[in-house]
Amino acid sequence: MLEPRNYLFDLPDNGRPEPLSIPEELYPGVRDHWGKSTTSRKFDPLTGIRGVVIHATAGGSSSGAMSVMKAHKASWHWLVPDENEIQHGKLVWACAPETRAAWHVQNSKFHPDVNNGKNLINHWTVGIEIVNTQKKTPVDGFSEWQVDVTAQIVRYCWAKYPNLKHVFSHALVDPQRRTDPGKNFPWEEFKEKILNGKMEKSKSLVASALPMSELTANPDIALCCMSGN
Numbered sequence: 001m002l003e004p005r006n007y008l009f010d011l012p013d014n015g016r017p018e019p020l021s022i023p024e025e026l027y028p029g030v031r032d033h034w035g036k037s038t039t040s041r042k043f044d045p046l047t048g049i050r051g052v053v054i055h056a057t058a059g060g061s062s063s064g065a066m067s068v069m070k071a072h073k074a075s076w077h078w079l080v081p082d083e084n085e086i087q088h089g090k091l092v093w094a095c096a097p098e099t100r101a102a103w104h105v106q107n108s109k110f111h112p113d114v115n116n117g118k119n120l121i122n123h124w125t126v127g128i129e130i131v132n133t134q135k136k137t138p139v140d141g142f143s144e145w146q147v148d149v150t151a152q153i154v155r156y157c158w159a160k161y162p163n164l165k166h167v168f169s170h171a172l173v174d175p176q177r178r179t180d181p182g183k184n185f186p187w188e189e190f191k192e193k194i195l196n197g198k199m200e201k202s203k204s205l206v207a208s209a210l211p212m213s214e215l216t217a218n219p220d221i222a223l224c225c226m227s228g229n
């Protein structure tokens with residue numbers, strides 16, 4: 001059986017997806033807490049992103065997780081609702097700006113196989129929390145949508161961040177204290193979904209736009225946002 005402390009794979013150099021979107025909405029009121037629950041990244045917020053950390057809350061509700069963020073004890077970039085929440089199947093909560101470091105891994109933690117053993121993991125990763133009790137009797141499984149949308153977030157990041165490489169569990173880098181996302185999380189299936197991108201829907205509206213590569217740079221069109229020099 002797969003052990004959460006070994007959940008790790010690297011994204012290949014080729015196979016980077018086309019840009020895609022994720023069904024996200026800001027958690028209501030969360031912006032008021034960014035100043036006290038996130039930190040300025042120590043590395044470039046675009047080229048410095050090297051990993052995605054997968055967590056499970058060990059609680060049963062999105063609001064329970066957000067009450068921890070309100071106490072400024074922890075934070076994450078996305079929160080994936082549980083099966084019994086009305087947002088399940090529809091949207092994930094965006095909880096922290098990607099440009100800022102969220103607080104989902106202790107600063108002292110590291111693993112030799114990720115980013116050359118560098119610590120300060122929050123500063124070079126984004127963090128995804130999946131709402132799941134992690135109960136074993138009865139087993140609280142992850143829904144297919146939770147796995148799909150989490151994979152979709154990872155693919156969104158893979159398309160966006162040029163140096164993104166490692167996808168790993170919280171348990172990998174904090175094995176003494178943490179087991180999340182737990183044995184019930186289907187890591188191999190999750191990995192397949194990321195590498196094969198089977199969950200993606202057609203992007204007809206995006207596909208119909210004229211890509212930047214086909215545009216001629218034009219400095220002579222006056223737009224409202226240009227500075228008047």
Ligand SMILES: [Zn+2]
Pocket residue numbers: 054055056104170178180
């Ligand atoms: Zn965690």
